[in-house]
Amino acid sequence: MIQKQPNSHLCFICGLENPFGLHLHFYDNGDDEVWADVTIGQNHQGFPGVAHGGVVAAILDEAGGRVMMTRNGQRMGMTAKLDVRYRQPVPLDTPLRVVGRRIKDRGRLVSAHAELRTPAGQVLAEAEVLSAEIDLTQLAMDDLDRAGWRVYPDSGPAA
Numbered sequence: 001m002i003q004k005q006p007n008s009h010l011c012f013i014c015g016l017e018n019p020f021g022l023h024l025h026f027y028d029n030g031d032d033e034v035w036a037d038v039t040i041g042q043n044h045q046g047f048p049g050v051a052h053g054g055v056v057a058a059i060l061d062e063a064g065g066r067v068m069m070t071r072n073g074q075r076m077g078m079t080a081k082l083d084v085r086y087r088q089p090v091p092l093d094t095p096l097r098v099v100g101r102r103i104k105d106r107g108r109l110v111s112a113h114a115e116l117r118t119p120a121g122q123v124l125a126e127a128e129v130l131s132a133e134i135d136l137t138q139l140a141m142d143d144l145d146r147a148g149w150r151v152y153p154d155s156g157p158a159a
Helices: 052-067 141-146
Strands: 032-041 077-088 095-105 109-117 122-135
Touching: 032 052, 052 077, 052 095, 052 109, 052 141, 095 122
Parallel strands: none
Antiparallel strands: 032 095, 077 122, 095 109, 109 122
């Protein structure tokens, strides 16, 4: 079953109120995969016409990390390791899809593979992401509320 994942106010990748952010909406299959559609604009370019590699890495990092939440939306993590491979220049102003898939869940550590793809399925960049679970008891729930961490309605799931 497709479910929408939460967004926040100011996250660079999913923050809906971040004027410099990408405003991505992530969905998951309830098991082992997440995805989001993205069009990287001119404000996030490296050299003309191509997305900045750091922006591409951040998108892959987010997709790989969000895999941790597919079976439990209250499970959060931080990046422990990120290994990015750039296969092709990532074009600007082009609809793309990022997909993250769980490789292994070792309790506190989750490894995932993430890919940034063209609509035809060509892999432009990929990453191996290792996420370490964060103990949410160390965060006050009002911190999450203040961050705006919740599922926001949109036009519907991107299948």
